[in-house]
Amino acid sequence: MARIIGGIGTSHVPTIGVAYDRNKRDDPDWAPLFKGYEPVARWLAKRKPDVLVFFYNDHATTFFFDHYPTFALGVSAQHPIADEGLGPRPVPALKGHPALARHMVEALITEEFDLSVFQDLPLDHGCHSPLTMFWPPAPDWPGAVVPIAINVLQHPLPTPLRCYKLGQAVRRAVESYPEDLKVVVVGTGGLSHQMNGERAGFNNTEWDMKFLDLIERDPATLTAMKHADYMRLGGTEGAEVIMWLAMRGALSNGAKKIHQNYYLPMTAAMAVALFEETGPQPEQEDPV
Amino acid sequence: MNPQLAGIESLAGTYVFDLARSAKALVLNRFLHGLIALANRTLFRDDPEAAFACAGLSEEERVLVRNLDWRGLIRYGASFFTLEKLARVRGVSNPEMVAAMRGETLEEFLKTRNVPGAR
DSSP states (O other): OOEEEEEEEEOOOHHHHHHHHTTOTTOTTTHHHHHHHHHHHHHHHHHOOSEEEEEEOOOSSSSOTTSOOSEEEEOSSEEOBOOOSSOOOSSOOEEOOHHHHHHHHHHHHHTTOOOEEEOSOOBOHHHHHHHHHHSOOSSSOSSEEEEEEEOOSSBSOOOHHHHHHHHHHHHHHHHTOOSOOEEEEEEEOOSSOOOSSTTTTOOOHHHHHHHHHHHHHOHHHHHTSOHHHHHHHHOTGGGGGHHHHHHHHTSOTTOEEEEEEEEOSSSSOEEEEEEEOOSOOTTOOOOO | OOGGGTTGGGSTTOOOOBHHHHHHTHHHHHHHHGGGSHHHHHHHHHOHHHHHHHHTOOHHHHHHHHTTOHHHHHHHTOOHHHHHHHHHHHTOOHHHHHHHHHTOOHHHHHHTSSOTTOO
């Protein structure tokens, strides 16, 4: 049986991928970001998940507003890297897991999560800008990705509670898959930032810290908030942290946060948090 | 009214991308989104007026794009994320876009940041 062994919440600012591609590991302006991801990379290298299920958003790259899906799951064997205006990043196409992905679509639709399904479409930085920091290709990707796109661009967005419930349904879908697979769930986005209007450049570190606390021990407080609350506290684009709620919903109540990092160099707060399932894990090893 | 957005109008300097804005600026956003294709970027670089005509942009939209008027484009209804495509093609960074939207020079904006070199 497949099982979820942990979760990762992470920002997906495009410059995270640019810093990796330009190898800015030793640049003092970027070193704190690289260091913050190292424990996550070590944990993944040790626990060796087969699949990462990625709750992410497309940035009007693969999907346009002529038909913008609220939830969409990718089921193909490969997901190309998107061209977002400068040509694709120099990393291999992402590997999918069609059998698990198809099973997840069937399970989700059976329990009335009527999401869209896509194949062969490229993925943009919303998925892979943080991915290279903790699961780098060497030279190919260590495993497969099942991408689940969430609309956080065009209001009405799915509610925070709906995102959490999607995560819970994804957990049931993964756990009903017969093959022994180790799965990690990832939620991308945030933290505080605003990219439009005279309020652009808004940040709120106090709120970001509160969010990083609540996401572990009290997600119900977060699911009770409205999009307007998220936008007031964390900026309009910061409201995309509702994708972390999908990740949290796919973890058990008792999942423990074992690492977090926060870095706010420029416009968007860059955070990463690592969660580990604490229940019976036959091959559990020492924590990082 | 979307109940999730109740009270959002009290946030000054904020343009929430909703279905009304999306509908108003659909042609403009389609043009901007199209810049992810190399052929469209090439046409836009070589002959912007032909690219505007091909996309069916109005004169008001053409002026906004010609001038890279980031604040005006957002107010008009462009999505920040389609504007990013235009910025990449024109070699403009996100901090430059944000500074323009705030009505600041890049230098003024960078003084408000923790790590001005991280861009």
